[in-house]
Amino acid sequence: MGLDTATHQRIYRAIKEDYLAGVFYPGARIPIPAIARRSDSSVTPVREALYRLVGEGLVEADPDGGFRIALPDFNALANLYAWSGHQLLSALHLTSRSAIKAAMARIRSLDIGPDPISIVTATSATFEAIAWASGNSEYLDSIRRTNERLHYSRLAEVGLFGDLERELRTFVRNGTIDVKMNVRRRVTAYHRRRVEHVAQLCALLQGTA
Missing domain, CATH: 1.10.10.10 (Winged helix-like DNA-binding domain superfamily/Winged helix DNA-binding domain)
Incomplete structure (x- = not known):
C-alpha cells in the first residue's frame, strides 16, 4: 500500500x-x-x-x-426507513429458524446503555445480526451501509421516543416459541413506527442544522 x-x-x-x-x-x-x-x-x-x-x-x-x-428531507428519510425494513424482511425470508435464533443469542448480551450512541450502536448490531443470519454477505454489507446512513436519524429518535431500549430488547425476548416470526413482527413494527414519525424526525434533524 x-x-x-x-x-x-x-x-x-x-x-x-x-x-x-x-x-x-x-x-x-x-x-x-x-x-x-x-x-x-x-x-x-x-x-x-x-x-x-x-x-x-x-x-x-x-x-x-x-x-x-447529509441532511435528508421528508421523502428521502421515509424511503430510507422503508428500504431498511425491506432489506431486513428480505434477509429474514432466507433465514432458517435456527440461524435467526443463533443470531439473536449473539446480541442478547449487548450492553444497551441509556446514552444515544449506545442505543444506536445496539440497533445497528441487531439489524446486522439479522442480515448475518441470512448467510448472504450482500445483505450484511447493504444493511451496514443503511445503518450508517440512518445513524443521525436514529440519534434523533432518542429525543422523540422514550422506550428505545425496551423496544430493542423485544427482538431477543426470552420465551418466544417462534423466534423468526417474532423478529419479523418486530422489524415490521419498528419501521412502521419510524415512517409514521418521519415529519417529527425531520424537524428534529433540521433543528440541529
Whole structure:
C-alpha cells in the first residue's frame, strides 16, 4: 500500500469514526483544514475521503467545494426507513429458524446503555445480526451501509421516543416459541413506527442544522 493510499485510508477511517461517534450533526459543514491539520496531511486526501463518503450517502458536496453531513428531507428519510425494513424482511425470508435464533443469542448480551450512541450502536448490531443470519454477505454489507446512513436519524429518535431500549430488547425476548416470526413482527413494527414519525424526525434533524 502506497503512502498516499495509506493516508487516504487513515483519514477516511478517522472521519467515519467521528461520524459514528456523533461528533457532527446533520447539515454540519465539515472543517476540512482542521481535519487536515489533525491528520498531519494536506487537504487533498481529506477531500478524497469526503468524496468517498459522498458516494456512501453520508456526506453531501456543496456547490462551493465544501462538504456537509447529509441532511435528508421528508421523502428521502421515509424511503430510507422503508428500504431498511425491506432489506431486513428480505434477509429474514432466507433465514432458517435456527440461524435467526443463533443470531439473536449473539446480541442478547449487548450492553444497551441509556446514552444515544449506545442505543444506536445496539440497533445497528441487531439489524446486522439479522442480515448475518441470512448467510448472504450482500445483505450484511447493504444493511451496514443503511445503518450508517440512518445513524443521525436514529440519534434523533432518542429525543422523540422514550422506550428505545425496551423496544430493542423485544427482538431477543426470552420465551418466544417462534423466534423468526417474532423478529419479523418486530422489524415490521419498528419501521412502521419510524415512517409514521418521519415529519417529527425531520424537524428534529433540521433543528440541529
